[in-house]
Amino acid sequence: MSSTDTDNVQHAKRTIEGTRPIPLSSKPFPGAPALERSRSSSKTACIKTFGCQMNVHDSDRMRRMVLDAGYAEVSRYEDADIVVLNTCYVRENAVDRVRGHLGELSRLKKEGRVKKFALTGCIGASGESRDLQRQFGIDLVLGTHNTYELAEFVGLPGMEETHTPELPGIESEHSAFVTIMTGCNYKCSYCVVPSVRGRMACRSMENVVDEVRRLVASGTRYVTLLGQTVDAWRESGKKFCDLLERTAEEVPRVWFTTSHPSNMEDRTLRLIGEKETLVKKLHLPVQSGSDRMLKIMHRGYKSERYRRKIEVFREAVPDGTLSTDIIVGHPGETEQDHEETLRLVEDCRFDSAYIFKFSPRRGTEAAQLPGIPPERVAQRRFVEVLRAVEQSAFDNNQKKIGAVEEIYIRYGRNQEEGKAIGETWSGHAVHVQTDAQPGTYVTARIESAGPHVLYAGAPEAI
Numbered sequence: 001m002s003s004t005d006t007d008n009v010q011h012a013k014r015t016i017e018g019t020r021p022i023p024l025s026s027k028p029f030p031g032a033p034a035l036e037r038s039r040s041s042s043k044t045a046c047i048k049t050f051g052c053q054m055n056v057h058d059s060d061r062m063r064r065m066v067l068d069a070g071y072a073e074v075s076r077y078e079d080a081d082i083v084v085l086n087t088c089y090v091r092e093n094a095v096d097r098v099r100g101h102l103g104e105l106s107r108l109k110k111e112g113r114v115k116k117f118a119l120t121g122c123i124g125a126s127g128e129s130r131d132l133q134r135q136f137g138i139d140l141v142l143g144t145h146n147t148y149e150l151a152e153f154v155g156l157p158g159m160e161e162t163h164t165p166e167l168p169g170i171e172s173e174h175s176a177f178v179t180i181m182t183g184c185n186y187k188c189s190y191c192v193v194p195s196v197r198g199r200m201a202c203r204s205m206e207n208v209v210d211e212v213r214r215l216v217a218s219g220t221r222y223v224t225l226l227g228q229t230v231d232a233w234r235e236s237g238k239k240f241c242d243l244l245e246r247t248a249e250e251v252p253r254v255w256f257t258t259s260h261p262s263n264m265e266d267r268t269l270r271l272i273g274e275k276e277t278l279v280k281k282l283h284l285p286v287q288s289g290s291d292r293m294l295k296i297m298h299r300g301y302k303s304e305r306y307r308r309k310i311e312v313f314r315e316a317v318p319d320g321t322l323s324t325d326i327i328v329g330h331p332g333e334t335e336q337d338h339e340e341t342l343r344l345v346e347d348c349r350f351d352s353a354y355i356f357k358f359s360p361r362r363g364t365e366a367a368q369l370p371g372i373p374p375e376r377v378a379q380r381r382f383v384e385v386l387r388a389v390e391q392s393a394f395d396n397n398q399k400k401i402g403a404v405e406e407i408y409i410r411y412g413r414n415q416e417e418g419k420a421i422g423e424t425w426s427g428h429a430v431h432v433q434t435d436a437q438p439g440t441y442v443t444a445r446i447e448s449a450g451p452h453v454l455y456a457g458a459p460e461a462i
């Protein structure tokens with residue numbers, strides 16, 4: 001998982017997307033820089049995204065509609081005729097942030113600068129959305145299942161209800177997200193996702209492969225398969241591993257996220273090691289190292305099973321990177337539970353982690369549970385887990401110094417820092433001194449390493 005809303009979360013090693021996020025609202029649509037479009041179009045729109053890659057991808061779909069309707073994309077609310085806030089509901093502070101934006105939009109609308117604004121995504125799907133609509137005068141509220149209704153809002157002919165993932169979106173010219181399933185059938189104690197995104201719905205393999213082929217034909221070189229529990233994908237006897245293998249045959253570079261430990265098959269872990277087009281990184285959220293907590297959280301596995309999966313991964317993919325999600329301060333978490341999480345972190349030698357302090361969410365089981373640790377205790381545990389992850393990430397990264405790596409350029413040279421951001425086949429983020437274009441490869445030697453990123457010298461001539 002990478003997040004555009006980073007409150008209350010620490011990335012012990014940021015993902016490449018997180019290292020230098022592209023401001024979505026100013027991201028040029030393939031073939032036409034945003035600025036050019038804004039000069040030639042009289043209508044303007046701003047799309048702001050909060051949350052995970054699923055939300056980023058949903059925004060891309062909505063961006064398509066907005067551009068098709070003849071709007072130019074702008075990055076500032078005050079320059080926009082219409083604004084779409086695509087939101088996250090997973091933690092309370094995400095909602096607090098969105099409230100701030102809604103307040104500003106309501107003011108701009110009263111001043112006549114913004115004509116109308118929409119609230120979409122997970123907050124739109126929540127029970128709280130009607131109150132927000134009344135309070136801030138929001139023109140349109142959409143959940144995650146009826147995004148197609150945005151069409152009429154932006155002046156396109158009304159669309160038939162579609163299974164949302166069939167509406168393709170484009171991340172950029174060289175890399176793209178492809179949603180293979182939506183929703184979630186688990187009921188983790190703390191999580192609002194099942195209530196705002198509904199039960200799991202899988203796209204057909206044929207449909208996914210068709211989209212992947214279209215993307216590759218249009219120049220995409222890196223596809224990330226997306227789903228809340230992406231490895232739970234299935235279709236008449238076929239499982240996620242089969243779809244991953246098919247995709248890896250069609251695309252030069254492939255990754256997937258987010259996986260659930262209970263669905264992760266050993267053969268998928270081996271496939272990551274074997275198939276040369278698969279990026280050798282695995283994001284497998286564990287949440288806690290304590291079996292008692294995993295039970296309270298309804299995660300459906302014990303820490304031993306998680307550890308075994310990691311052993312298989314490390315053996316099958318010796319040069320791979322491993323990341324996870326951890327929640328500290330869930331109701332009932334004792335000092336001993338916390339110690340067990342620290343032990344698991346040390347044993348699994350994570351390369352990065354998203355660490356969250358528990359945030360009670362209305363309607364979830366955990367919000368009703370007693371025994372939330374005091375804030376200062378949660379904060380200390382948070383820092384201790386963060387330090388443990390940073391230590392293992394730093395140790396792992398140090399081992400890469402001196403290695404000559406083939407690096408996929410994700411973001412071209414940044415004027416201020418003078419470096420491009422790339423990714424090795426092992427999934428490490430690398431800063432590299434090159435003018436190479438996004439979507440191309442360079443080969444360079446790793447010269448130094450921190451806990452979050454590797455630093456390469458100038459590319460070597462091939």
Ligand code: SAM
Binds near residue numbers: 191327357358
């Ligand atoms: N489906 C994925 C899984 O089960 O691992 C995770 C999806 S969830 C949107 C992303 C992460 O947010 C979770 O892995 C969890 O660590 C964190 N999270 C979800 N609800 C939370 C809450 N109420 N408080 C704190 N963190 C939470």
Ligand code: SF4
Binds near residue numbers: 184188191
């Ligand atoms: Fe939320 Fe659990 Fe489903 Fe992940 S598996 S989306 S944490 S309910």
